[in-house]
Amino acid sequence: xxxQRIEVSLLFCLExxxxxxxxxxxxxxxxxxxxxxxxxxxxxRELTRDPLLVRTGRGMELTPRAVxxxxxxxxxxxxxxxxxSDPRPFEPARAEGTLTVAMSDSMAxxxxxxxIGRFDNAAPQLCVGIQRLDHTNLxxxxxxxxxxxxxxxxxxxxxxxxxxxLLVQSLSAIRSARHPRIQDRLTLEAFxxxxxxxxxxxxxALSWAESSVAEALKSRNLVRTVGARVNSILLAPEIVSxxxxxxxxxxxxxxxxxxxxxxxLHEVPVNIAPFKTTxxxxxxxxxxxxxxxxxxxxxxxxxxxxADFGHRDGLPLLA
Numbered sequence: 644x645x646x647q648r649i650e651v652s653l654l655f656c657l658e659x660x661x662x663x664x665x666x667x668x669x670x671x672x673x674x675x676x677x678x679x680x681x682x683x684x685x686x687x688r689e690l691t692r693d694p695l696l697v698r699t700g701r702g703m704e705l706t707p708r709a710v711x712x713x714x715x716x717x718x719x720x721x722x723x724x725x726x727x728s729d730p731r732p733f734e735p736a737r738a739e740g741t742l743t744v745a746m747s748d749s750m751a752x753x754x755x756x757x758x759i760g761r762f763d764n765a766a767p768q769l770c771v772g773i774q775r776l777d778h779t780n781l782x783x784x785x786x787x788x789x790x791x792x793x794x795x796x797x798x799x800x801x802x803x804x805x806x807x808x809l810l811v812q813s814l815s816a817i818r819s820a821r822h823p824r825i826q827d828r829l830t831l832e833a834f835x836x837x838x839x840x841x842x843x844x845x846x847x848a849l850s851w852a853e854s855s856v857a858e859a860l861k862s863r864n865l866v867r868t869v870g871a872r873v874n875s876i877l878l879a880p881e882i883v884s885x886x887x888x889x890x891x892x893x894x895x896x897x898x899x900x901x902x903x904x905x906x907x908l909h910e911v912p913v914n915i916a917p918f919k920t921t922x923x924x925x926x927x928x929x930x931x932x933x934x935x936x937x938x939x940x941x942x943x944x945x946x947x948x949x950a951d952f953g954h955r956d957g958l959p960l961l962a
Contacts, residue, residue: 656683733932829909838870
């Protein structure tokens with residue numbers, strides 16, 4: 644076989660087929676028609692002299708040869724990227740296009756304005772979109788190129804993803820200053836007795852903070868009484884201010900509304916470790932100069948925000 648018979652586009656098709664183990668999903672990933680991807684698979688089978696994908700009782704699976712090819716294909720794509728990349732030094736001022744960042748509501752509030760301000764000054768031709776972080780199909784959207792960077796809580800990421808910690812946050816319980824039953828100290832008994840506002844993003848049962856509280860209480864055979872559920876943590880301080888409900892949230896976010904909404908902050912009466920906020924990106928953008936610059940810019944914004952808070956107890960700390 645001669646390599647002159649091989650089209651570069653087949654390498655991208657092969658990478659998608661090996662990653663998705665599905666002709667339909669591979670076609671969607673590359674924006675191709677299903678018949679077009681089927682034809683590509685037929686040609687790849689001919690060129691490799693291997694079925695690559697076989698049907699089993701668990702669906703389509705990779706052949707042993709296909710498993711061997713997975714790392715080689717990734718290396719080949721990186722080599723192609725190096726060959727055809729722009730040799731000129733990256734200049735943010737010349738960057739064009741659209742960049743999409745998915746963030747939790749709280750991180751969008753904390754980092755979004757400063758991040759867009761930085762881009763507006765350094766890369767005025769770049770359009771930045773910030774959308775709500777949705778974990779249900781996040782990694783698929785990143786693989787498809789519909790999301791370039793994600794910022795939030797991540798326990799683990801797939802093999803083709805990269806992750807880097809940005810900051811650490813602690814939690815506080817908040818109540819109205821006019822709460823009829825809690826005055827100076829929030830005891831565990833009162834924490835259990837009172838009703839709570841629970842927060843979680845769409846399609847998620849509980850936020851990481853809420854899950855941590857629930858697990859800590861469960862270890863003592865205790866549960867909270869739910870008075871309200873909201874899918875944006877930004878709404879919770881307003882609800883707490885207007886009611887006798889409690890809420891557990893990042894301390895920096897609670898302090899932001901403490902004076903204006905007449906809130907009182909308390910230490911959560913169960914042991915909860917501070918949690919990390921992480922940025923996640925796909926391997927397709929790992930070596931691209933624009934995205935490397937964006938990730939560095941985000942980290943600089945985090946440093947600036949943390950410096951502004953002065954590292955006071957309970958506010959974001961650098962990871």
